[in-house]
Amino acid sequence: MSKFFYNVAIAVPLRQAFTYHSNQQIIPGTRVAVKFGRTNKLGIVIEVISKTDIKTKPIHMVLDDLPVFSKTELKIFKWAADYYLHPIGEVISSFLPTNLRQTKNTFEAEAKNDSKKILEKNLEFETILNSEQVKAVEFLNKLKGFLPTLLHGVTGSGKTEVYIRCIFEQLLNHKSVLVLAPEIALTPQLESRVRNHFGDLVGIYHSKMTPSARYKAWKKFRSGEIKVIIGTRSAVMMPAPKLGLIIVDEEHDASYKQQEGFKFSARDIAIKRAQITKIPIILGSATPSLRTLKLVEERKFKTVSLTKRVTQKTPPKFSILDINEVKLVSGLAPQAIEAISQTLKQKKQAMIFINRRGFAPQFICSYCDWKAICNSCDSSLVFHHQAARLICHRCDSAFGVPTHCPSCSKAQLSFLGSGTEQLEETLKELFPSTSIHRMDRDSTTKVGSLKKILSEINNSDTGILIGTQMLIKGHDFPNLELVVTVDVDQGITSLNSSAVEEMGQQLIQVAGRAGRSDGNATVLVQSRYVNDQNLLQLKSGNYLNFAKSLMEQRQTTNQPPYTFEASIKASSPKAKTNIEMLTYAKQFIDASKCVIIGPIPAIQSKVRGSYHHHLVIQANSRTSLNNLLLHLSDSLTNDKNRITKKARWSINVDPLEF
Ligand code: ADP
Ligand code: ZN
Numbered sequence: 001m002s003k004f005f006y007n008v009a010i011a012v013p014l015r016q017a018f019t020y021h022s023n024q025q026i027i028p029g030t031r032v033a034v035k036f037g038r039t040n041k042l043g044i045v046i047e048v049i050s051k052t053d054i055k056t057k058p059i060h061m062v063l064d065d066l067p068v069f070s071k072t073e074l075k076i077f078k079w080a081a082d083y084y085l086h087p088i089g090e091v092i093s094s095f096l097p098t099n100l101r102q103t104k105n106t107f108e109a110e111a112k113n114d115s116k117k118i119l120e121k122n123l124e125f126e127t128i129l130n131s132e133q134v135k136a137v138e139f140l141n142k143l144k145g146f147l148p149t150l151l152h153g154v155t156g157s158g159k160t161e162v163y164i165r166c167i168f169e170q171l172l173n174h175k176s177v178l179v180l181a182p183e184i185a186l187t188p189q190l191e192s193r194v195r196n197h198f199g200d201l202v203g204i205y206h207s208k209m210t211p212s213a214r215y216k217a218w219k220k221f222r223s224g225e226i227k228v229i230i231g232t233r234s235a236v237m238m239p240a241p242k243l244g245l246i247i248v249d250e251e252h253d254a255s256y257k258q259q260e261g262f263k264f265s266a267r268d269i270a271i272k273r274a275q276i277t278k279i280p281i282i283l284g285s286a287t288p289s290l291r292t293l294k295l296v297e298e299r300k301f302k303t304v305s306l307t308k309r310v311t312q313k314t315p316p317k318f319s320i321l322d323i324n325e326v327k328l329v330s331g332l333a334p335q336a337i338e339a340i341s342q343t344l345k346q347k348k349q350a351m352i353f354i355n356r357r358g359f360a361p362q363f364i365c366s367y368c369d370w371k372a373i374c375n376s377c378d379s380s381l382v383f384h385h386q387a388a389r390l391i392c393h394r395c396d397s398a399f400g401v402p403t404h405c406p407s408c409s410k411a412q413l414s415f416l417g418s419g420t421e422q423l424e425e426t427l428k429e430l431f432p433s434t435s436i437h438r439m440d441r442d443s444t445t446k447v448g449s450l451k452k453i454l455s456e457i458n459n460s461d462t463g464i465l466i467g468t469q470m471l472i473k474g475h476d477f478p479n480l481e482l483v484v485t486v487d488v489d490q491g492i493t494s495l496n497s498s499a500v501e502e503m504g505q506q507l508i509q510v511a512g513r514a515g516r517s518d519g520n521a522t523v524l525v526q527s528r529y530v531n532d533q534n535l536l537q538l539k540s541g542n543y544l545n546f547a548k549s550l551m552e553q554r555q556t557t558n559q560p561p562y563t564f565e566a567s568i569k570a571s572s573p574k575a576k577t578n579i580e581m582l583t584y585a586k587q588f589i590d591a592s593k594c595v596i597i598g599p600i601p602a603i604q605s606k607v608r609g610s611y612h613h614h615l616v617i618q619a620n621s622r623t624s625l626n627n628l629l630l631h632l633s634d635s636l637t638n639d640k641n642r643i644t645k646k647a648r649w650s651i652n653v654d655p656l657e658f
């Protein structure tokens with residue numbers, strides 16, 4: 001009997017595939033059951049090899065009749081495993097629906113449906129595109145092969161309408177389309193708009209769906225029954241028979257990067273997928289990332305712009321409010337409160353953007369300086385008034401609120417600073433007859449609560465909205481005339497190099513929520529750094545000016561995107577162990593080929609009882625960085641020194657925070 005050899009990817013923390021044999025012919029991409037050590041494991045055949053010198057074990061069982069992934073898709077997994085230095089088995093497994101991660105389930109393709117009827121209904125679109133939109137659609141629909149294109153459209157310029165026409169073009173050609181959104185909260189509105197046009201050809205995929213709903217969507221996209229998937233980062237590798245186009249909406253959003261485990265960027269994998277599949281990809285944003293803008297500048301990406309709001313309304317004006325030497329009330333300057341009052345008088349809406357939930361970020365004793373701190377994270381506990389708890393925002397531990405200081409027993413405990421809850425209480429006192437809506441993680445935990453808040457806001461013409469980042473992403477508030485931003489200074493003073501970029505994007509996005517009704521909208525930016533160069537650039541409201549100036553700074557200081565960066569993180573119960581481990585690791589990095597920074601403590605240096613430290617590596621080419629990391633990873637994996645085993649280590653390529 002003839003014997004075939006296969007390399008099989010298995011979800012274990014080793015950066016390699018394993019060779020098995022079988023007397024059956026198996027197509028790469030097929031799931032199999034194999035023995036690994038003493039346990040049965042799920043594997044995916046990734047390649048056929050002609051022979052091997054090692055003694056191989058047999059493949060126990062071929063689980064499916066059909067491969068779950070195509071050869072092209074396997075190539076992308078291989079690239080991702082190499083690029084992020086992550087075990088190939090874990091890479092593939094992270095993109096399989098849970099049902100298919102077990103050996104007991106069999107994958108069957110669903111019957112295909114006929115998309116013709118649904119499409120015929122659609123030959124007429126209700127909205128008439130404006131001339132910029134028409135140009136954009138023509139441009140995008142002409143793209144053939146791999147051509148990444150930035151769709152830079154200011155907020156409210158009608159990007160989604162453009163996406164819909166591009167999707168339509170693909171459907172006419174019997175192709176599938178993958179649409180990525182950065183957050184689950186943004187998928188329903190995108191879905192309902194796309195579904196309005198293409199009905200049952202549209203599906204969604206994200207981690208809040210039940211495993212069976214996810215599996216169903218996955219299967220239908222794989223078989224071609226569903227032609228459009230709208231999903232979050234876990235959807236980026238959903239297999240499709242004929243993928244024609246990828247759309248990454250809000251491409252700048254940091255949520256595309258997974259921060260734990262397999263630390264990939266769905267945006268970057270999407271670009272690679274488009275390249276390997278030889279199809280166009282549209283990156284849409286009102287505030288494109290510096291990385292994308294650099295590639296546009298280098299002419300590696302194309303670009304097309306929507307410069308006008310659909311409604312022709314003028315964008316809001318920025319005004320920077322100096323809060324040095326100003327007594328703040330729950331974080332608000334008196335001038336801001338006056339502006340809110342004026343807005344309410346005109347029966348319009350005001351929004352306060354504050355990136356801190358809870359009542360107050362610190363709880364302290366004014367007598368002995370005791371401060372409530374999470375014992376497993378070393379971070380200040382946030383006082384939550386409604387829950388009557390002190391809560392750690394890193395590990396979610398909750399503690400009772402003491403009435404007397406645990407250190408000196410005096411009853412002189414008080415809170416410092418302000419969060420969304422406190423603002424809500426203060427504004428209720430100041431404006432008792434006004435409806436106030438708060439939107440943060442605490443007010444939206446219940447299913448349907450987010451929808452309820454949004455519809456309440458949209459059904460009333462006046463009122464105050466208070467919210468964290470959640471409030472500023474993607475939502476339309478037609479009657480919003482004033483936005484007050486409370487704490488942009490966090491972005492200016494942060495040690496994370498991406499913080500300034502993010503601050504700029506947030507300010508422009510938050511401004512985009514306002515002034516859709518008439519031309520008098522204002523964004524009041526409270527700051528202690530009124531002469532900050534980046535803040536002044538933003539004042540014009542022109543994101544590209546801000547981005548250009550920031551890119552010049554990055555270039556002179558040799559920061560990303562002008563250098564290629566990775567970090568090695570060590571985690572253990574003792575800071576000293578991390579430092580020893582990283583100092584030891586440094587010898588495996590060729591310092592003549594890169595800049596090495598550290599070991600330094602992570603910005604979140606202690607979380608859930610573990611300390612975290614980093615080494616940062618910066619190299620001047622992608623290949624050079626990858627080679628350095630490859631050598632480091634192999635050296636550490638094979639190293640017999642006990643120190644490398646004492647701290648857990650991981651590599652993060654293109655990290656967003658340290
Ligand atoms: P963006 O995604 O750029 O913020 P949207 O696509 O959501 O913008 O468009 C903003 C609003 O304008 C939506 O309510 C949309 O239905 C509407 N709209 C878009 N294009 C047109 C058009 N050509 N004519 C009329 N309304 C439009
Ligand atoms: Zn005390």
Ligand code: ZN
Nearest residue numbers: 374377392395
């Ligand atoms: Zn904690």
